[in-house]
Amino acid sequence: MKEKNLLKNPSFQAILTSLVCIVLGLLIGFVVLLMINPAGAGEAIKTILLNFLTRASAAAQMKALGNTLAKTAPLLMCALSICFCYKVGLFNIGAPGQYEAGACIGLYAALAWHCNWVICLILAAIAGAIVGAISGTLKAYRNVNEVISGIMLNWIMLYMTNMILSRKAVKDPASPYTIKLASGNKGALIPSAGLNKLFANNTTVTIAIPLAILFAILIWVILSKTKFGYELRATGFNKEAAKYAGMKEKQNIIVTLAIGGALAGIGAAFLFLTGYQEWSTTQTSVPGMGFNGIAATFLGGLHPIGTIFASFFIQSITDGGALINKSVYPSQISDLISSIIIYLCGFVLFFKFALNNWIKKKEKKEVSKVEGAAVKAEGGDK
């Protein structure tokens, strides 16, 4: 009986279905590896899964883990952006655009205006929020689908960011990248507060990581415990009922996408203000961070806390994929495997549905069994 109750528990279900996706994704990935070269397939899949654990020394392992964590923080912020909007009934596929805006203003403030990291972070959040609010306003007042306006803004923001970050004050004249923060403005680097010591002096490990986790908890609290969250979710479920109850449903849509935008903007700051990498002003594709956030959201069971683990997992297999033996497998294989898993994350809801159906069927059988027994016990009382 207990076991069945556990199966019915929605949180347990969410975790179970996510695990099913991961296992299936790995299986399919494994098959692909087998088809290319059966000999190294086992080794390759192990590398993807173990990621940093494949490093030789403990110190190297910690350093690699630090790198994965440093990239998990921005991914988590993007996932939170999408998760938050999704709970309000909006699909924020514009997260990459908001992320770009955050990177643009965050880096520009750091390098051109020499702001310190707190100011840069806040400006990045504001930039993301403005881009989100554009989609929100169009949705609220002109009923423009946020997916359409979001995708278009992704491209608009990409080229605007390339343009703005190509200016003399921020771009390294010798490369297509922006100036390294370490040389341009040390004060804009997010402080590590000693965390780097835990990861073999990996300087990209900063307080961005715990901050991102705090944001996840904050989003969860806002959505489930506050009046604000009550209103936003009501608006997401039923705009008309929200209006009837005197909520400002249009304003709620704008505010939601603005908050989503701010989260994505902060996500960008969490990557570029750690000095992990610089913005390439010649890139012609929308950064994958925002899109991977969609996968992390679904794999995390659409729960802010779940996305913490999902983000780490997705970042870990992505990094692990980069370590596969490139002489045996083409270099694209790592991306392929992680994208298969990410793709299957989209099936989380489907697996949940299938699980519930299975439980229902089983229950039906048991109820009739139990009742049959009861009738016998009563001696056909009725």
Add this chain to the structure above:
Amino acid sequence: MDAPYAIEMVNITKRFPGIIANDNITLQLKRGEIHALLGENGAGKSTLMSVLFGLYQAEEGVIKKDGKEVKINNPNDANDLGIGMVHQHFKLVQCFTVLENIILGVESTKNGILQMDEAREKVKALSEKYGLQVDPDAKIEDITVGMQQRTEILKMLFRDNEILIFDEPTAVLTPQEIEELMEIMKNLRAEGKSILFITHKLNEIKAVADRVTVLRRGKYIGTVDVATTSKEEMSRMMVGRDVNMVVDKEPAKPGDVILKVENMTVASKLHSNNAVKNVSFEVHESEIVCIAGIDGNGQTEFVYGLTGMEPLVDGKITLCGEDITKESIRKRSRLLSHIPEDRHKHGLVLDYPLEYNMVLQRYWQPEFTSKAGFLKRPEIRAYSERLEAEHDVRSGQGPITIARAMSGGNQQKAIIAREIDKDHKLLVAVQPTRGLDVGAIEGVHRNLIKERDNGRAVLLISLELEEVMNVPDRILVMYEGEIVGELDPKKTTVEELGLYMAGAKRNVFIDGNTPEIEESEVVDNVREGRDA
């Protein structure tokens, strides 16, 4: 020899977690009869029909067609057995024509090209045979609800269905359309079709049905002949106790003016004309005023304007002496409670639990939200439990039941509980008994009268003639967006009311003055004008 029953459902039992929706129910439909299925909301009618239609599988019991046992695993099986259904909410493609909707799914094609002529002939023949007038080339979005329903009926006939299920077919029709439908059903019976008629309107059962099977709370109560059973007996079977069919109330003692509407004009979303034109009236405390009229004559838009959901084009609304014409919905709700017309669209957040819906109009108040903006969950839970107990709102799991999982009647009870319990001076109740059964309707009417006796002003918007005649102290008739008549329910008749509702008579003019002409004269004039 043929078995006497077209369809039999014998000892059907269907369980859901925590509830037995159908407990050993037997339903036998004779060939060529109209068989009514009567029961309160949540009595198990829909579940039983879903079992018949293959949407659910019963745990126990068998279904027999012409005496032979059959298995119905999905709606396709049901179709193959000649079972067709007109759903309460029509399943029509709005931008398709009547004909296209009828053939949808059974189109005949030649080299991939649709063959419409044959179908058109068949539809024509069918509509003549059964008196179902429709224009096969009209688009669904352009025709009346009654015609849409006839399209649904034709859909069943086109598929040569022998067993026709009508799921509360009259809920959306005008009195005239209801009468036409009754005729159509009789025609179908005369042609040998067997009809299952799901309803909770006793008048309609009396009018057309041969026999009636009554369900109550998932249990089979009995099957009786309609001709030899009185309405009172039927309602007792359905509700399990005597139901007061006449609304008991003391004469009204109207007090001060609570609501004053002056020259209200509201734009229409459907056309360029105004949906509400120059409407003026007052509602006093301790008084129930009813706006009567056929659906679609501006009542919905009027309520939107009054409650602040749509802006006014012109006019002024005064509530308790305050000009609220430009106030927000939230501000108005301090003095105004609103039972909305569409409980799914406006009244409830269906994916929220019941407790969250119970505080939908007050969640921001200090009682339920702390100063820091956190919801006070224990208080919300306790409040919901109190309202559920006081208003007999039944649900599977109490406050945490998702509203979507509740029966329509209990959803409505929850809304009424919420709106009556919150502070207000004026209660706007828009079709509060829509889709409810006799027992629940009685409860709603009692609540409205209690509201009145507690000194509230009540504005009832209703399409049900019986309700219009029995509940209010004053009737205003709305026709094409105007108030065309003010009547005293004690002095008027249903026939007279019908004339006002159809626009054939009026005694209120734009300037608000009652004219000096004899009423009958006006009628004659209008009639002559129409004939000419």
